[in-house]
Amino acid sequence: MKYTIAQESRIGGRDTNQDRAACAETSAAVLLVVADGMGGHLQGDVAAQIAIDTLTDAFRREATPRLADPAAFLAATLHLAHDTIVGYATACRIPAHAAPRTTCIACVVQDGLACWAHAGDSRLYLVHGPAGQNPARIAHTKDHSVVQRMLDDGIINEEEAARHPMRHRVFSCLGGDIEPHIDISRAMPLADGDVVALCTDGAWSPLGEDMIAKLAREPIATTVPRLLDSAEASAGPGADNLTLIAMRWEAPADKLELTQPSFCDTFIGEAPLTDIEIERAIAEIRRRLPSAGNTPSNDNGNPT
Numbered sequence: 001m002k003y004t005i006a007q008e009s010r011i012g013g014r015d016t017n018q019d020r021a022a023c024a025e026t027s028a029a030v031l032l033v034v035a036d037g038m039g040g041h042l043q044g045d046v047a048a049q050i051a052i053d054t055l056t057d058a059f060r061r062e063a064t065p066r067l068a069d070p071a072a073f074l075a076a077t078l079h080l081a082h083d084t085i086v087g088y089a090t091a092c093r094i095p096a097h098a099a100p101r102t103t104c105i106a107c108v109v110q111d112g113l114a115c116w117a118h119a120g121d122s123r124l125y126l127v128h129g130p131a132g133q134n135p136a137r138i139a140h141t142k143d144h145s146v147v148q149r150m151l152d153d154g155i156i157n158e159e160e161a162a163r164h165p166m167r168h169r170v171f172s173c174l175g176g177d178i179e180p181h182i183d184i185s186r187a188m189p190l191a192d193g194d195v196v197a198l199c200t201d202g203a204w205s206p207l208g209e210d211m212i213a214k215l216a217r218e219p220i221a222t223t224v225p226r227l228l229d230s231a232e233a234s235a236g237p238g239a240d241n242l243t244l245i246a247m248r249w250e251a252p253a254d255k256l257e258l259t260q261p262s263f264c265d266t267f268i269g270e271a272p273l274t275d276i277e278i279e280r281a282i283a284e285i286r287r288r289l290p291s292a293g294n295t296p297s298n299d300n301g302n303p304t
Contacts, residue, residue: 001028002250003109006224012202012232012239014039018102019200019243020048024056026065029110031055032245036122036200038101038173047085047100047175054081055106061288070108071184074117076285078104078174078182082119085175101175105141105198112251113187114196119172119180121145123204126188127195129216136216138209144172144181168201192251195220202240206231220246 011017018037023030035051037044058077059067067073081104089099103120116124121143129136142148146169150156161167172181190196195215204212211230214223224244232239 001030001109002252003030004220004248004250005030005032005245006220007243007245008225008228009243010228010232010241012235012241013237014239014241016045017241018045018048019202019241020045020052021198021243021245022052022056023245024059024063026063028065029059029063029067029070029108030247031059031063031106031108032196032198032247033104033106034122034198034200034243034245035105035174036103036120036202036241036243038103038170038175041101041175042094042098043100044102046088047102048104050085050088050100051078051081051102051104051174054084055104058285059108062285066110067108070110070113070115070187071117072280073285074106074108074115075182075184078106078117078119078180080285082174082180086177089175096177099176101173103170103173103200107196107198109190109196109247109249112190112249114190115185115187116141117182117184119144119174119182120170121148121168121201123199123201125195125197125199125204125212125215127197127213127216128191129193129195129213136213138213140204141183141185143170144183145170162205167205190249190251192249194249195246196249197244197246199244200241202235202242203228203231203244206234206239215246215248220248 005023007021009019009021020035022033033052033055035048037048055077085100103122105118105122105124107116118141123140125140127136127138147161147164147167151161174180224246228242231242
């Protein structure tokens, strides 16, 4: 595998940064994860960190060096992260209405295929723009948000959605007393030069697709920080936390003619697993967990 990854996270105009991002790699697979702790609840940063830790720890156990089933892995680990956050809140006696919550988007790239799963309004963008193609073609995941539902129902348009007072209200997340709605994608072949970008709403909301398309045309090591510069400036003094992690894929020469991504309007197609498949995957991952007593902790040794 040959690819380039760049990532950055900023506090914006907030007192703390509740965003988290991580990358884990083997010789045959890559995991990218972004989580956005929900500021309206206690310890959103803890929920985001638990989500990151759960996914990366499971990836390091399961990817040897490939995952047997990336879609099942993502579904199971996101549900496992939700259960772990709920368990943390219960152990800390945090009331359900204030319990830690986080959005999360995670992607596995393996064998030239990308597969992802998400809960909430953190997004994955697939930017397809080989040399000489302008503008780039872009698709992104569908937000689990009140405003997205209003868009789907034709109640508001895109311009109204961008400034709607409920644009940050989500109906699915990890943590809390409601089981998350998680969308899992079908495996998407990556073409040479494609960019997979994961970001929180603090990053994508001020940017728009014209700015994100720059990921296809410029080196991502310089483009990622420049995009966050633009998002932060556009959002102003009250900017939300901003996080962006991007990977540019380079296909082997003998695969160039085979890797042509298919796009479906604005949103990337999803093929959710059945409940039985998800339960089997969760059970398998739980079976491989270390013995009980390994509570996640921060650098100070305190529960996270």
